[in-house]
Amino acid sequence: MDKFWLYKAREYLTKHNAFKNVSDISISNGRKTALISAIVSVNLPGKYIETGITDIGVKSDEKVKFIFPESFPLDAPKILLRNDFPRCFPHINPSKERVIPCIYEGDLSEFLQQSEWMNGILNQLVDWLEKAASNDLLSYDQGWEPMRNDNTAGFIPYDTDFVTSRLETNPVLIKEINYEQTDRLILTDSLCINQNPKKAHAIFFMCPKVVDQYMPNTIRELKHLYSYSVAIGIQDAKRMIEQYDLEYINEDILFVVFSVKRPVNLIGTYSNIEFLNFVIYKSEHRKKKKRELKRTLPDSRVRMMSHLSICNPKLFKQLSGTQTKTNEKKYIALLGCGSLGSKIGMHLARNGNEPFLCIDNDIFMPHNNARHALTLTSYEGTT
Amino acid sequence: MASSTISFLPVGEKNGGMTLIKLNNDDIKTSIIIDCSIGDESIANHCDVNQELRGRLPKDSNDRPYVDAFILTHRHEDHLKGFSKHFHTGSLDEYDDDENELKIVIRELWSSHNFWKPASKNYPLCENAKIFNKEMKRRVALFEKNKKIQPEGDRAIIIGKDPDGKTDDLAAINYDIGESFSKINNISLSTKLKGFILGPIEKQKDEDDESFIDQNRQSIVVQLIINQGNFDNKILMGADAECLVWETYWNKYKNAKSIIEYDILYAPHHCSWHSLSYDSQSDCEDPQVCEDAKKALSQNKKGAYIISQSRIIKDDDKNPPSKKAKDEYVNIIGKNFFICTNEYPNEKKPEPIEFNLTNSGPQIKAIKEKSRLAAASYASTMEPSPHG
Numbered sequence: 001m002d003k004f005w006l007y008k009a010r011e012y013l014t015k016h017n018a019f020k021n022v023s024d025i026s027i028s029n030g031r032k033t034a035l036i037s038a039i040v041s042v043n044l045p046g047k048y049i050e051t052g053i054t055d056i057g058v059k060s061d062e063k064v065k066f067i068f069p070e071s072f073p074l075d076a077p078k079i080l081l082r083n084d085f086p087r088c089f090p091h092i093n094p095s096k097e098r099v100i101p102c103i104y105e106g107d108l109s110e111f112l113q114q115s116e117w118m119n120g121i122l123n124q125l126v127d128w129l130e131k132a133a134s135n136d137l138l139s140y141d142q143g144w145e146p147m148r149n150d151n152t153a154g155f156i157p158y159d160t161d162f163v164t165s166r167l168e169t170n171p172v173l174i175k176e177i178n179y180e181q182t183d184r185l186i187l188t189d190s191l192c193i194n195q196n197p198k199k200a201h202a203i204f205f206m207c208p209k210v211v212d213q214y215m216p217n218t219i220r221e222l223k224h225l226y227s228y229s230v231a232i233g234i235q236d237a238k239r240m241i242e243q244y245d246l247e248y249i250n251e252d253i254l255f256v257v258f259s260v261k262r263p264v265n266l267i268g269t270y271s272n273i274e275f276l277n278f279v280i281y282k283s284e285h286r287k288k289k290k291r292e293l294k295r296t297l298p299d300s301r302v303r304m305m306s307h308l309s310i311c312n313p314k315l316f317k318q319l320s321g322t323q324t325k326t327n328e329k330k331y332i333a334l335l336g337c338g339s340l341g342s343k344i345g346m347h348l349a350r351n352g353n354e355p356f357l358c359i360d361n362d363i364f365m366p367h368n369n370a371r372h373a374l375t376l377t378s379y380e381g382t383t
Numbered sequence: 384m385a386s387s388t389i390s391f392l393p394v395g396e397k398n399g400g401m402t403l404i405k406l407n408n409d410d411i412k413t414s415i416i417i418d419c420s421i422g423d424e425s426i427a428n429h430c431d432v433n434q435e436l437r438g439r440l441p442k443d444s445n446d447r448p449y450v451d452a453f454i455l456t457h458r459h460e461d462h463l464k465g466f467s468k469h470f471h472t473g474s475l476d477e478y479d480d481d482e483n484e485l486k487i488v489i490r491e492l493w494s495s496h497n498f499w500k501p502a503s504k505n506y507p508l509c510e511n512a513k514i515f516n517k518e519m520k521r522r523v524a525l526f527e528k529n530k531k532i533q534p535e536g537d538r539a540i541i542i543g544k545d546p547d548g549k550t551d552d553l554a555a556i557n558y559d560i561g562e563s564f565s566k567i568n569n570i571s572l573s574t575k576l577k578g579f580i581l582g583p584i585e586k587q588k589d590e591d592d593e594s595f596i597d598q599n600r601q602s603i604v605v606q607l608i609i610n611q612g613n614f615d616n617k618i619l620m621g622a623d624a625e626c627l628v629w630e631t632y633w634n635k636y637k638n639a640k641s642i643i644e645y646d647i648l649y650a651p652h653h654c655s656w657h658s659l660s661y662d663s664q665s666d667c668e669d670p671q672v673c674e675d676a677k678k679a680l681s682q683n684k685k686g687a688y689i690i691s692q693s694r695i696i697k698d699d700d701k702n703p704p705s706k707k708a709k710d711e712y713v714n715i716i717g718k719n720f721f722i723c724t725n726e727y728p729n730e731k732k733p734e735p736i737e738f739n740l741t742n743s744g745p746q747i748k749a750i751k752e753k754s755r756l757a758a759a760s761y762a763s764t765m766e767p768s769p770h771g
Contacts (some may be wrong), residue, residue, distance in 0.1 A: 116752075130739070134743055
């Protein structure tokens with residue numbers, strides 16, 4: 001490890017007005033990392049200063065650890081808070097035990113290339129802790145941070161527009177889902193690799209109100225899911241889950257999706273609706289009890305799934321960053337679909353434009369495969 | 384969501400007043416400056432208040448720095464220092480975009496009705512006050528001429544009723560004492576801001592003319608309630624109001640204390656002894672605190688702060704600021720909650736005192752460490768980057 005830069009970093013820590021009790025540099029030989037710990041003096045809102053701790057549990061003296069990689073100062077140190085730091089905040093990196101604050105939306109190493117150097121990172125950390133102290137980490141200017149999922153169970157693709165429009169007229173929506181289970185993940189519908197996927201059902205609920213309370217995922221069992229659904233205003237989730245559990249008694253799992261309206265758009269999206277996806281392992285519990293139970297019990301295991309947008313023109317428009325409005329339809333007539341025209345058409349389609357009218361007065365000849373955007377799936381070779 | 388902020392800037396050797404409030408109301412961002420005190424020298428050879436102020440100001444579509452409202456509490460030089468040098472006066476058509484340092488546009492100018500009153504031997508006015516009054520008259524004349532709210536940059540608000548009836552036809556741009564408001568720059572901010580105009584109060588019984596027309600006596604005193612989530616951050620801007628005014632408030636509002644309640648109190652008249660007592664500190668053997676005035680200044684909420692925008696407070700006979708007055712304030716809220724601008728975070732390197740007005744009340748913002756490489760960097764005014 002380069003001691004020179006570590007000493008420099010420690011010097012920045014000792015001279016920063018918000019840091020105190022800066023430890024010596026301790027190098028772990030085997031893992032080629034260096035550790036410095038320090039105390040951050042966090043400004044609490046006035047009413048908490050006397051007790052030194054906020055109602056949520058942020059202290060006026062917070063211990064932090066900086067773990068410097070061997071590549072420092074090309075790469076930034078990793079920052080750890082105490083293990084019992086409240087996890088109920090947004091902008092914490094998904095992790096099972098350690099609390100890693102996500103103090104910058106980009107790569108922390110960027111600060112080391114700017115004139116503030118370590119001070120950029122330290123200022124950012126102090127600001128993060130200050131906002132935690134006033135429970136102000138969620139910035140509406142930036143957007144709504146989706147529910148943190150420290151441990152995903154798998155992926156579930158569906159068309160959010162379709163689901164949203166159906167839920168506006170019906171309180172719930174039931175959908176058959178194909179899935180397969182690998183060692184670690186559940187893959188559904190178009191993601192399935194296997195030829196014979198299993199069948200299960202998904203129940204979609206819409207939350208009747210705007211929910212502006214951030215909460216990381218703490219749902220582990222069905223009873224947690226029931227109480228969370230009531231807290232966000234979905235009253236009949238329990239009844240519906242029990243009903244469809246019985247209806248599809250032979251299926252092993254049941255998917256549950258809550259559509260939750262947030263006060264602002266989700267970070268990086270054009271929608272203020274967050275979809276929370278859960279999977280209930282309903283058969284597991286029955287097996288454990290070794291007898292056939294009439295219904296799924298509240299201690300059934302529940303995990304969270306990640307939603308994927310399905311492949312449609314709207315997604316392409318969003319990703320390509322074109323100025324066209326996502327729901328605006330334009331008919332495109334492509335005159336000339338040869339070597340050049342086919343590629344123009346292909347890129348327009350990949351930018352989310354449809355439908356097309358393709359006009360060409362020629363026919364596709366074998367040698368056109370060399371240049372045309374479309375190619376034949378097989379050709380006569382020499383093998 | 385992001386909080387609103389209030390910043391108290393350090394002031395020069397002769398005291399001064401300059402407070403910047405930035406309201407964060409979803410899409411509408413509003414900046415309000417209360418008085419200005421921008422000298423040519425940096426404070427304690429360290430804090431360049433001009434840069435600290437400008438770094439915090441928004442810019443309009445023409446790239447001009449602006450404030451939505453400039454509220455002048457009263458016409459003393461220490462509350463108007465640098466006004467004509469740094470703020471644009473006159474029509475925006477005459478704005479000079481080629482100046483080295485652009486002037487700050489004032490979208491709406493607030494003043495007590497005293498701007499009509501000309502300078503005289505018994506009523507001297509500093510140069511900046513005359514320029515301010517002229518600008519105020521220009522703006523009010525536009526309203527009188529067109530009988531409608533002026534365009535941005537020409538707007539004006541008059542506080543208090545003019546004794547000669549000049550405000551009678553100006554109801555749309557006039558707030559009387561005891562009225563509340565939630566508009567800034569003609570935009571309603573009713574979910575974010577509620578202001579209550581406490582002063583300048585009318586002439587009291589037994590009060591002589593000389594006392595009544597005194598500039599400090601005529602100070603605009605306001606309570607600003609800035610909402611965040613479920614919390615009302617109450618800010619009591621005491622201006623340079625003195626003992627009689629505070630004593631009067633206590634007698635007027637002792638049964639409606641929420642009107643003089645605060646999370647942050649701007650200690651009146653740069654922590655002057657005369658805001659708490661009728662007795663002279665230097666002439667009187669045992670100067671007594673006026674209990675009613677002190678009660679009016681003691682309506683602090685839990686975790687409230689008192690800010691003395693003044694020189695360093697020394698234990699001497701100079702007043703303001705007064706050590707004796709500071710002791711009274713510390714007695715009200717505790718020593719950790721009393722801060723003098725020029726002593727924060729220390730006397731040698733004063734920095735603006737900036738609060739986030741959060742959903743748990745005011746929270747001091749940490750001082751950003753500046754770059755040690757670039758000499759001219761004003762990190763303390765930079766907004767933090769978004770969190771990931």
